[in-house]
Amino acid sequence: MNTVLSEIIETGLTKTALNGDDNVKVYSSISLSEGQFLQKIVRELDPTISLEVGLAYGISALFICDALNHRKETQHIVIDPNQHGGAWGDNWDGIGIANLRRAGYGDIVRLIEAPSYRVLPELERSGQRVDFAFIDGWHTFDFTLVDFFFIDRMLKVGGVVAFDDANWPAIRKVCRFVKMNLAYSVLGVDGLDAEPSLKRRLLENLLRREPFRRLLRAEAVTPDISIGLGGRCIAFRKNADDNRRWDHFVDF
DSSP: OOHHHHHHHHHSEEEOSSOTTOEEEOOSOOOHHHHHHHHHHHHHHOOSEEEEEOOTTSHHHHHHHHHSOOOTTOEEEEEOTTBTBOSSSOOOTTHHHHHHHHTTOTTTEEEEOSOHHHHHHHHHHTTOOEEEEEEOSOOSHHHHHHHHHHHHHHEEEEEEEEESOTTSHHHHHHHHHHHHHSSEEEEEETTOOSSHHHHHHHHHHHHTTOOGGGGOOTTTOOHHHHTSOOSSOEEEEEOSOOOOOTTOOOOO
């Protein structure tokens, strides 16, 4: 783990962008468990181009960049309209990109400071392709679905897309749409690592909204699984490009 990230995790503080001696409390970031979950995926996938919606203090980006196999073509695209101020939520005062540069990732990170609903269509139109994406932007159903829609059009078959805060109702609803209507399979969920085959099967059932009683089988189901998406981060693997009929719809 890079020293910038380890220091933030240990102290819960991050240096400001302008003065390396000043610290501010980190109040918006993924957890250590989520970061390690993302790192495992990135290391196994070995993406060349990764993309992230939402930067904030740069914690998730530090985890992702730390796991990337840095080679000539490697690039991590981050989209954040408020990295240096803006109308969308918090102003991060440039701390996220400063942390990435301090950690030595400035040469592989491409920061785009505009709303994702404007950036992603332009990237897709330009022919941009990605191997991995992490969605952690505006957390309403419509904004998250728009983020996924354009990322899906750029994501290569075999690539992975992960959603933060999958236990939020709006994000979970998008995850149900993905599972029910597109050629994606659940790759994993943060916090549900033991007995992966059983838990993945249970998770896919939950995304299909099967009655709870159908999940209660004699397979040593633990309470944290039975209540639903116990983890905050869920990852899907893309198995095929979209080939639905023009009128396709499965309720989710």
